[in-house]
Amino acid sequence: MKTLNSPKTSPLIQRLQWVFNPLEYMETNVKINRDIFNTQVTGSVGLIFVNSPEGMQELLTRDTKEFYAPGSINEILKPLLGEQSVILLDGDRHKRQRKLLMPPFHGERMRNYGELILNITQQATAKLKPGKPFIARNTMQEITLAVILQAVFGIYEGSRYDELKQLITSLLAVTDSPISSSLLFFTSLQKDWGAWSPWGRFLRMRKKVDELLFAEINERRQNWDETRTDILNLMMAARDEDGQPMTDEELRDELLTLLFAGHETTATAMAWALYWVHRQPEVYQKLIQELESLPKNADPMTIFRLPYLTAVCNEALRIYPVAMLTFPRVTKEQTELLGYQLEPNVGVAGCIYLLHHREDLYPEPKQFKPERFLERKFSPYEFLPFGSGARQCIGMALAQFEMKLALAQIILDYDLTLLEKRPVKAGRRGVTLSPLGGIKMMMNGKRTPSKSVAIPATV
Numbered sequence: 103m104k105t106l107n108s109p110k111t112s113p114l115i116q117r118l119q120w121v122f123n124p125l126e127y128m129e130t131n132v133k134i135n136r137d138i139f140n141t142q143v144t145g146s147v148g149l150i151f152v153n154s155p156e157g158m159q160e161l162l163t164r165d166t167k168e169f170y171a172p173g174s175i176n177e178i179l180k181p182l183l184g185e186q187s188v189i190l191l192d193g194d195r196h197k198r199q200r201k202l203l204m205p206p207f208h209g210e211r212m213r214n215y216g217e218l219i220l221n222i223t224q225q226a227t228a229k230l231k232p233g234k235p236f237i238a239r240n241t242m243q244e245i246t247l248a249v250i251l252q253a254v255f256g257i258y259e260g261s262r263y264d265e266l267k268q269l270i271t272s273l274l275a276v277t278d279s280p281i282s283s284s285l286l287f288f289t290s291l292q293k294d295w296g297a298w299s300p301w302g303r304f305l306r307m308r309k310k311v312d313e314l315l316f317a318e319i320n321e322r323r324q325n326w327d328e329t330r331t332d333i334l335n336l337m338m339a340a341r342d343e344d345g346q347p348m349t350d351e352e353l354r355d356e357l358l359t360l361l362f363a364g365h366e367t368t369a370t371a372m373a374w375a376l377y378w379v380h381r382q383p384e385v386y387q388k389l390i391q392e393l394e395s396l397p398k399n400a401d402p403m404t405i406f407r408l409p410y411l412t413a414v415c416n417e418a419l420r421i422y423p424v425a426m427l428t429f430p431r432v433t434k435e436q437t438e439l440l441g442y443q444l445e446p447n448v449g450v451a452g453c454i455y456l457l458h459h460r461e462d463l464y465p466e467p468k469q470f471k472p473e474r475f476l477e478r479k480f481s482p483y484e485f486l487p488f489g490s491g492a493r494q495c496i497g498m499a500l501a502q503f504e505m506k507l508a509l510a511q512i513i514l515d516y517d518l519t520l521l522e523k524r525p526v527k528a529g530r531r532g533v534t535l536s537p538l539g540g541i542k543m544m545m546n547g548k549r550t551p552s553k554s555v556a557i558p559a560t561v
Contacts, residue, residue, distance in 0.1 A: 103443045106140045106150065106442050108142070109131075113142040119143075120141070127143070132453075136153075137153060137154040137157055137440055138150060138153070138442060148449065149449040149451055151427070152440070152451070152453060153453040154460075155463070155483040155484045157452070158490070159483040160439055161431060161439065163491075168435065169433060169437075170192070170432055171192060171432070171491075179362075186352045186355035186356070187358065188200055188359060196492075198343075199348075199352070199356070200492075202341075202348060203340075203356060203496050204496065207498075207500055212406075213402070213403060215249070215253045216403065217402065218253055219245075219249055219503070220511055222248045222249055222252065223512065226245045233544065236542075236543060238376050238541040239373035239537060239540035239541055242369040242372040243366070245369070246369040247270060247365055247369075249365075249368075249500075249504055250360065250364060251266060252332070253332060253500070254332065255315075256330060256332030256334045256335055262314055262317070266311065269311050269314070270311065270361065272307055273308060273311060274366060312354060315353075316350060320350070322334070323338070334353070337356065338353065360496075364501060366534065367425070367501065368505060370531070370535075370536045371415070371419055373537055374418045374422055374541075375505065377537065377541045378417070378418055378421075379513065380518055380519070381522075382470060385414065385470070389411060389513060390514075392409075392410045392411060394551060402503075405507055406503055406507065411510060413472035413473065414509070415506055416475045417470055417471060418470075419487035420464065420487065421468075421470055422455075422537075425454055427452065428452035428454060429451075430451040431451070432448065433446055433447060433450065434446065454486060454489075455535065458487075463480070514549065515549060516546075516548060516549055520542075520543055521543055
């Protein structure tokens with residue numbers, strides 16, 4: 103049985119490379135050992151990257167047997183999400199919390215949010231001025247934040263809505279570049295030197311967000327309305343096997359988890375999709391042709407099921423997956439993976455980015471080709487932008503629904519131009535992969551359809 107060698111570069115250098123240039127770090131190491139390689143990106147403790155379908159399947163199907171997924175491995179996210187977040191829990195507590203969170207994100211419930219997503223998209227894009235450049239990711243983030251506040255938090259207007267929107271936008275700035283993201287990766291930088299220090303400012307904003315969320319939760323409890331369909335209401339109504347609801351602290355932390363895991367990530371995916379569609383005219387033509395073939399007043403679920411729209415979104419998630427890695431697992435005992443011997447208590451993560459760029463799975467992997475998703479069906483171990491196994495993204499259904507509906511609405515409504523002269527590169531944004539610069543575009547005006555517009559104006 104083979105043994106994986108430890109990297110020769112020092113742990114500090116590797117961590118710096120991982121924080122500031124993760125793509126180069128991964129692509130350099132995969133040349134040394136194609137399917138599996140050792141790293142020290144988390145410090146002195148190793149983290150093994152696996153990027154073959156066989157390795158992914160072994161890692162994710164042997165979950166809880168030889169491998170387990172401890173929440174503590176995501177300790178760097180605690181300042182953002184809180185201690186009760188499902189991402190930081192493990193064992194029975196994780197199973198309980200995940201079970202309580204799953205029902206609101208069932209595919210059928212997504213129907214309730216279709217018109218809401220379309221309305222929010224129209225309201226956000228209506229602010230774009232003809233002939234004036236805009237940053238695609240910022241506009242997409244405005245859409246996804248409104249969806250989180252309205253569909254998830256159930257807050258539609260008023261001072262609490264406005265204050266939360268402003269605070270959350272500022273709070274997220276802690277992850278908007280590799281430099282600011284280093285606050286999460288290096289705990290030595292997490293010093294409160296007052297309101298003007300980076301960490302001190304973050305803590306004070308986080309405290310205000312907590313106060314607003316607790317006020318909303320308390321108000322709901324005092325004036326319970328079981329007819330509400332927002333996800334917070336469904337979470338508050340959920341009961342575990344012992345008949346117990348989530349505590350206020352659990353609700354707060356899960357709201358923050360849904361905010362950070364489902365707001366920034368979806369906005370990034372939507373911005374990438376807009377970029378690729380407008381960078382490649384043949385993709386745009388095929389997509390607009392499919393969208394205009396819809397019957398008048400097509401319902402959101404019909405739009406969601408469109409094959410080419412789905413292929414475009416999948417290819418955007420493939421070429422630059424927002425999450426570079428699966429949730430890390432840890433070996434329970436000495437075990438074997440892909441013919442290599444792993445010692446107990448070793449961290450192992452599926453490398454989604456490298457998997458999605460394998461030539462044997464995706465010929466010409468750097469090229470944007472939606473047709474690959476029409477020509478063949480990829481297994482859950484070949485294409486997994488939302489992770490897999492016991493730690494698969496809970497909000498996957500909402501994210502896919504939102505991405506497809508918003509993209510369809512924007513493409514049908516507006517004539518846009520991509521202003522980027524060179525290919526847009528991806529870089530770190532917090533723990534995710536995002537387009538550097540946000541993608542500069544321009545709105546030329548309302549698009550003139552060749553036939554009646556498929557999605558009705560609802561604003």
